[in-house]
Amino acid sequence: MxxxxxxxxxxxxxGLPDHLLESAKKALASIEANRYPDPTYSSLRESIGNYVGVYKENIVPGNGGDEILWLAFAAYVSPGDRVLTLNPSFSQYEHMCKVFKAERLAVPMTLKNDSIEVDEDEFLRSLRSQNPSLVLLDSPNNPTGVALTDLFIHKVLDSARCPVLIDEAYGEFSSHTFLEDQGMDDLPESTMILKTLSKAWGIAGLRVGYCVTSQPTARKLNGLRSPFNVNLFSQAIALELLKDRSxxxxxxxxxxxxxxxxxxxxxxxxxxxxxxxxxxxxxxxxxxxxxxxxxxxxxxxxxxxxxxxxxxxxxxxxxxxxxxxxxxxxxxxxxxx
Ligand SMILES: Cc1ncc(COP(=O)(O)O)c(C=O)c1O
Missing domain, CATH: 3.90.1150.10 (Aspartate Aminotransferase, domain 1)
Structure with a gap:
């Protein structure tokens, strides 16, 4: 068949390239599975930080990007709160709203002949009038593939009175990303960028994602995650991969x-x-x-x-x-x- x-x-x-499979096998062979991982994930955060160009203190490791979403909800969303998203957007946003008993406000994107566009004015109006507790913006958006402009994201950050999570799970495939263009400086403290090794790095099954954010917000989210949320095997392979991005x-x-x-x-x-x-x-x-x-x-x-x-x-x-x-x-x- x-x-x-x-x-x-x-x-x-x-799959992983042969030369990496070899070094990953060696790394796995030296793992002491009877020991817990380092709960601070110091080397993993450092290595991710080098990749994205920030300090390790700005990184929160996650069991996939999905766990970063969970942490953002745990930190900022209470039952009955509103969460503002685009419609359509990543299906987990709706699921997380159900789990955390929040109301999902989803601003429809506009279908225009051969393109799909964000209704930016409507989104900003909802942001100002609906008082959400969290904003989730996937860019590129899943499933439309639309990448949001930096200008629009800046307008959202300027208007938001709540934390904003920019989900760049597919950022490596995009001609631009907000994080690359903008860096972390000068953003509101609670701005979170979700990223993952599942897509471009190709290890969806190993579940390694991360959040890039300010140091105070990183401390907050790191304080909420379970202490050993990324297992030793996944961590060892992620560390090998991140040594060489070519x-x-x-x-x-x-x-x-x-x-x-x-x-x-x-x-x-x-x-x-x-x-x-x-x-x-x-x-x-x-x-x-x-x-x-x-x-x-x-x-x-x-x-x-x-x-x-x-x-x-x-x-x-x-x-x-x-x-x-x-x-x-x-x-x-x-x-x-
Ligand atoms: C927009 C978006 N964000 C985040 C994720 C989470 O990916 P993972 O949990 O594998 O890192 C996905 C997965 O499909 C996604 O489409």
Whole structure:
């Protein structure tokens, strides 16, 4: 049976490169599994800090970016509070609101012919009038792939009377990120940037994410996390990977190039689909009515893509960008429908 094409979870199509597998194996061999990890995660935070260009005191390690979200809610959200997000946005935001008994206010993005845009004025109006306890902004946004402008994020930070979390889980794939452009200086103290090793670094299964924030907020969040939230094995591999980012940069470049090729291929070849430009490792497409059963058909052919109900009518799907070969298989299967 052919291997399944997993294009539904925005994972990396690549395993670890051989030279890293070797050094990771050596690092794993020297682990003392009978010992607890260092609860301060000093070397992990230092290594992440070097990667993003901040001090380790600005870093909070997480069991995936998901745990960073959890920590932000634990720190700032009480039952009955409001949390302001975009609609659509990462599904965990809604889940976290349910878990923490908060009300999710979701400002719809606007669909305009071939593009999806943030209704910036409406978002800022809601921010001023609804008094949320936390703002969550994913940039690039999941599932639309839209990257927010620095100007808009600055306006949000200027207007917010509450902490703002900017979720840059897909930042490495984007032509710009707020953190890279702006750095951490001069931002309000409670601004948090969520990042992860799950996507560009390709270790989703090992669960290593982090938050970049001011030192007081880092102390607050570090004080809330469980003391040993990243296990020794994941930490050892993350430390090996972070020693050399060149392989990761090459892979990001390959994925971005494949994304752009896929975009043109869909635009030229799958005329009944509507495809939207995206800055993540995925593309959002609108399917024609007669293909509403496409996902089921693809599943029968061992190809998974993610279907969505979005604030606009029609049938929507998000395709994770894999290798060129994987994208060819997908297009071949779709053309046979
Ligand atoms: C926008 C966004 N943020 C955060 C995450 C969390 O990723 P992880 O918990 O694997 O770090 C995801 C995962 O899909 C995501 O799409």
């Amino acid at each position: 052919s291997t399944k094409l997993r294009l539904d979870k925005n994972e990396s199509p690549y 392989w990761m940069d090459k892979r990001v470049k390959a994925i971005v190039e494949t994304r752009e090729r896929l975009f043109s291929r869909i635009k030229k070849g799958l005329k009944r689909w509507q495809v939207f430009p995206g800055q993540g490792n995925f593309l959002l497409v609108k399917l024609p009515d007669e293909q509403r059963d496409l996902l089921g058909y693809l599943r029968e052919n061992r190809i998974e893509i993610k279907g969505f109900d979005l604030p606009w009518e029609g049938h929507w799907a998000r395709i994770t960008v894999g290798t060129d070969e994987e994208m060819e298989k997908l297009i071949d299967a779709v053309e046979k429908v």
